[in-house]
Structure formats: C-alpha cells, structure tokens
Amino acid sequence: MLLEQLINGITLGSIYAIVALGFTLVFGVLGIINMAHGEIFMVGAFVGVMTTGVLGWPLWLAFAASIVVTSILGYLLERMTLRPLRGKKGVSHLAPLISTIGVSILLENLSHHIFGAGNKPFRTEFAEISIEIGQVTVYIVQIVIFAISIILMIGLSIWLSKTKAGKALRATAENLETASILGVDTKKIITLTVIIASAMGGIAGILVGMAFNSVSPQMGLAIGLKGLAIIILGGMGNVKGAMVGGLLLGLSETFLVAYGDSGYRDAIAFIMIILILLLRPQGIFGSKMAEGR
C-alpha cells in the first residue's frame, strides 16, 4: 500500500515537474510568468486524444504531433504577445501577465468550442496492463510516464549545461543585455526558450492524459496553477527546484488523498507556497531573492 502510493506520487510528481519546467524556463529567461502555459499543456493533451482516439495513431506519433502543435503555439505566443511588449518604454510587469492571461482565456474557450466541455477519455493500448511485484501493482503507464519524465529532465539538464545553445540560454537568463553584447542572438534564444517550454507542456499534456485517462478544457488551469506553485516552491527560474518541487507536491498530494482528507488536495500546493514564501521566500533552491519585476 505504502509502496504503491509512493509510486503513484512519483508518477504524478514527475508530470508536475515537467509542467513546472516549462514555467521555470520562461521565467528564468524572460522574467515573466507565462499564464498561458497551462492552456498550451491542455492543447497538447487534446492533440494526444485526437490523434490516438480519433485517428488511431500510435502513441509515439501522438507525442510528435503534440510537440509540433504546442511548439507552433509557443512560437505564436512569443511572436504575437511577448515580443511586442519587450523593450517598450513604460511597460509595467503587469502587461505580459495580462497578455498571457488573454491567451489562456482564448485557448481555453477555443478548445471548449472545438472539443466540447466534457471529459474526453484517453485510450492507450497498454492502459490496463499492470505487473505485480510481490504485493505491489505497477501499471505500465506509470513506468512509461516516469521514464519519459526522467529522460526529459536529464536531457534538458545536459542541454542547458553542455551545449552551446544551452549556454547561450543561461547567459541570456543571467543578463539579457550582456549576453547580446557577447554575441548571443538573444531574440532567437528567447523564441527557442518559449518553444521548448511549450513543447514540454505538450508532452506533459499527453502524460497527464495517460495518467488520469481524461482530458478537459479546464484541466489547463488546475495544472497550470500547480505548476506556478511548484516554481515558487523550488525557486523561480531554477531547473532543479522545479523537479524537486514537482515530486514533493505529487507525493504530498497522493499521500493526503490516501491517508487524509482528499477535499483539500487542491489546496496543498498553495498552503505549501504560502508557508515557503514566509519561511524562505527564494524557494528551496533559490540562491537569492530576485528583484521584483
């Protein structure tokens, strides 16, 4: 029982971590909170439902389709809503927040319109297959989710620390002007960041669809808010923090549902961040309090 809950928690947590990574990348580089990230994630999940359910594509192709669609959305988001605000005089930190909220309203209602309000089931061929190890039941889906999350996280870490583009991204996150003086094409890097973040959202969308077997236009909001909570928990713009924060939240939610009052499940994330903000405002892994933007 305990071990099963642990596995459930880790599965949920690794999905949360991927969602949070999308937030953290954009915040790290641009210093803004992308309120549309949850909705991009939801669109990714719907692409998964449509391609596997209606078109009957295999899962890997669904992933590819979802990545393509969410990447395009990410590009449009950067091009239409974020870039016009950048470097403009007299733009408060509120403007990108509102602008991305606008995109989230748009996407939520658009998918409501296209896909309908209800929950859509997400069918995968191995959804019900499980293996028994001793007394513990593990679903194949959980292993797949966990493996994909780990691969994504390790890949992203290596990409950020070792490759040239990753280094350019970190330089841009450190200081946009200095990076551009040093020859980094910051415009390209920013676009790349938003695209990667969105694509990760798309992948997370499919993973959530697989884990909960249901997708709805409202799911973007719920998961998006939790993603926000996680990046506060782990430290804004901190990749390691997003992963640990995600796992922490996934585990504590699962254990609350298993051993406590499931009604308060959605409040946990926020109770945690209110506590962490009071005790350690920079987050678990944050080095210092960033300037309020």
Add this chain to the structure above:
Amino acid sequence: MLDFINPYYLQIGSFILINILLAVSVYVPLSSGQLSLGSAGFMGIGAYTSALLTINFDLPIFLGVLAGACLAGILGIIVGLPSLRLTGVYLAIATLGLGEVIRVIFVNWESLTRGSIGLTGVPQIGRELLNLVRGFGFEPSMIGLKNNQFVFLLVFILLFLIVLATIWFVVRQQNSRVGRSFSSIQMDEKAAESMGINIMYFKVLSFAQGAFLAGLAGALFAHVMGYISPSDFSYHRAVEILIFTVFGGSEVIIGSVFGAIFLTLMPELLRFVSEYRYIIYGIMLVILMAVRPQGILDIHLLGRFKGIKRSKGGMR
C-alpha cells in the same frame, strides 16, 4: 409608465457598481506597488461572513455587510504583514494561492458553508429596503413603479452611493499624505524609506484597504444575488478583477472605474456572438497589451482631456 426603468438594465448596473468596487480594491494596493490577486478570496470572506450572519443570526443586512468587510480587512492585515517580504510576481502568486486556499475551505467546510452547493436564501438588500420604505407608509405604486422595478432601482441607488463614497474617499486619500506615501513607495521603496516613510505601516494599510473593499463588494454581491457558491470566488474571478484594473489603466483610479464598466458591459453587448465572446475577450486583451500596455486611460490621456475642457477640474 416609466418602463425605461428596466430591471435587467438595473441589474447590470448593479453588477457594474460592484465590479467597480472590486476594481478599486485591486487599484489601492497597486497604488503602493503591491499586486494582489487575492481579491476574489477576500470577496468570498466578505460574502460568506455577511450571508452566514444574516441567515443564522438574523442580523440586519447593514451590520452583516459591515462585519463581512471588516473581517476581510482584518484578514488583509494578518496576510499583509508577512507579505511585506514579497514583491512583484511573488506577492501576486502568494495572494492567488491565498484565494485558492480560501475557496477550497469554502468547498470543504460543509457543516458551515454547505460546500460547493453554496448558500441559498441570503436575505436580499432590495426586499429589505422595500420593507423599510413600506414601514414609512410609502408604496412604489405611488410614483408609478412596479414593485420589482422599485426594488432594483433602490439597490442600484444604494450601490451607486456606496461606490461614490468609496471613490471620493480614495481620491481624497490619494491627495493626502497617505496617498503620497503610497505613490512614493510604488516609485522606489528604498528611497521612500530613507525619506522617513514608514513602509510597513503604509503597505499594510493599502493592502488591508484593498481587502476591506473586496470584502465589502463581496458582502454586497451576496445580498444582491441572494445566492453564493465557492465558484463565485474562484481564480477566474480574481483574474477578471485584475483585468478590470489593468485594462482601464492601473495608474489612475478612473481607469479602474472605466475598466469595470466597459468589461462588464462588453459580454452583454457581445451577447449576439455569445458563443465566441470569451474568445473575442481573450484576443482583445492580447491586442490591448501590445498596443497600450498601461491600459486605456493614463495620466497623459487624462491630461489631454483636461487641456480640452480646462474649466472642469478632472479627477486624478
């Protein structure tokens, strides 16, 4: 006779007035540089407090509303104090989280709040007012109005007076020592502190004022609607309120008023494309931020208005 006093229009008018109160409740903390997304939560506190007091203890609505607003204000002080450490987006997310926690408590504390079903049978302000004037021996038919017309009209007038008083207070405060302290804190907190301004006091003051106003608006909302549920105070509401202020122009109070009026009316006006109205709404926000990120109204625009009609002393 007097058919133009249409309950539907008056109802929308009342919602506009409540939304103006809410928009001002975001504007006041923002004028001292604090972005609070907790208004929906504070609004919920005000609404539930007043509704529960009037339902369970037969308290007069007036006292219930006052209690709701005060409780929200007190919570604002309690939350405002530790939140002093937070700035910018951190504060925004923390307050957003607070609002969500409050909502989840409303959903789960079923013995008191009846959970997600919500509270029905909240005493309505209009009926109470009607009974009051009837007590003076006055009947709506004496001025040629139907009962429901008269009720909606009374509610509208009452809310209008409350909003007017609130705006008057905020404008007066803005031109006082307190208001100047707020704006100096917004400009540069460290400089303000070195000038001898008590940052802690003024920041908590503006935060608590915002909470009080949101609580007031929530309590009035409960007694105008007669029915409240936790979903009335969700994330969507918090965002809606924030957008009122930012859309209209967050630098000037008239911006909040304008934003609340325009954005409450717009979905009604867009009813003919009702299926697409939120899509249009979203697109509009994106375009507005790209074209005019400071909101529709700002000091320069108002200054130009003032230049045209110099005789009228405009509001700042």
